[in-house]
């Protein structure tokens with residue numbers, strides 16, 4: 001039988017269902033529907049072939065298994081519907097565990113009913129929208145009907161797998177062998193490059209005491225709670241270009257995001273940095289706002305890195321002071337601040353000039369209120385603390401970023417998914433899902449779904 005004969009068989013069945021000329025969308029759906037059982041059976045037979053050909057070896061140590069059963073039945077829900085197949089089951093004396101080796105090869109998880117592509121669909125849809133909203137889109141795009149609880153449960157399962165991979169990488173930072181494995185991921189590095197690391201934090205709404213909202217409300221307590229998500233983005237300077245309109249674009253970058261606290265964040269960040277070549281360069285630039293925890297991480301993990309405070313945060317400090325000294329939005333405030341903003345940006349010792357200016361304020365302005373006095377001292381302290389992180393002129397000359405815009409846009413990407421109106425995350429759920437979101441953004445999807453790395457020839461459409 002060739003393709004034409006299969007097509008004729010399909011057309012005959014379709015024609016029996018069409019009474020009048022109809023729209024093409026209906027025809028597309030009809031062809032899908034009528035070929036479904038055919039595809040399901042083909043898949044079922046192929047899966048059985050693979051299971052039959054599977055060697056009964058331990059998937060971990062590769063030793064022969066003690067075979068317990070040869071034909072254990074399993075049912076899986078695939079994109080073409082439920083399929084059944086039989087496969088062997090055995091015990092590894094070395095590892096002390098029972099295995100279905102075929103399940104491993106096929107990419108099926110224990111006691112999980114979804115095929116790899118169904119797993120992937122659930123995971124991808126959950127990255128874009130909560131399960132309740134995703135159901136309709138999934139049905140329209142794939143023809144598969146997955147109820148919200150299945151979508152949610154399956155996405156959670158994929159989140160846990162992503163978290164396990166992330167934990168593995170975090171562990172790798174603790175040993176020399178592990179670091180070597182991480183460093184091996186950094187391929188095709190240029191001879192000479194600068195790695196930029198930008199760090200920031202945002203907060204996520206979590207809920208404790210699930211199901212007790214009413215009881216808590218009755219006693220005037222809130223079950224919601226904000227929690228910090230520490231976030232970073234990393235990229236090589238040579239991977240950053242500028243569009244015709246002057247907007248910076250970064251062709252390849254890494255991401256880190258966690259609510260597990262600063263120490264875990266620090267290890268995750270280091271794992272990502274090693275995977276992106278930090279051990280192969282002396283040139284590392286860390287950019288952030290003024291938060292102390294960030295500079296502590298820089299000191300601990302990236303000792304020789306150049307540190308830079310986001311220029312726009314520094315400018316805000318000066319504007320804030322100007323408004324407090326000369327009146328909010330006043331002409332005088334503007335007149336005072338503008339020359340300092342220029343010095344900061346364009347002089348190689350601009351920060352020092354600003355600092356000298358701040359110290360002179362007390363002499364120049366005679367009648368400072370106590371609050372104004374305090375504000376001036378606060379800014380003097382700020383500039384003293386950070387003046388070595390304000391080499392903006394040099395940074396610009398080297399083509400480096402002077403602002404932490406890249407990590408700010410990273411935070412908003414996360415927030416668009418994690419801070420939907422009325423959305424709460426459970427303590428356990430959000431970290432899984434952060435790991436899944438991050439793995440996807442880091443371009444490592446095929447670590448969870450190996451089929452993603454194998455290009456199949458599907459038609460590409462040019463619709464322009």
Ligand SMILES: [Zn+2]
Nearest residue numbers: 058061092095
């Ligand atoms: Zn074994």
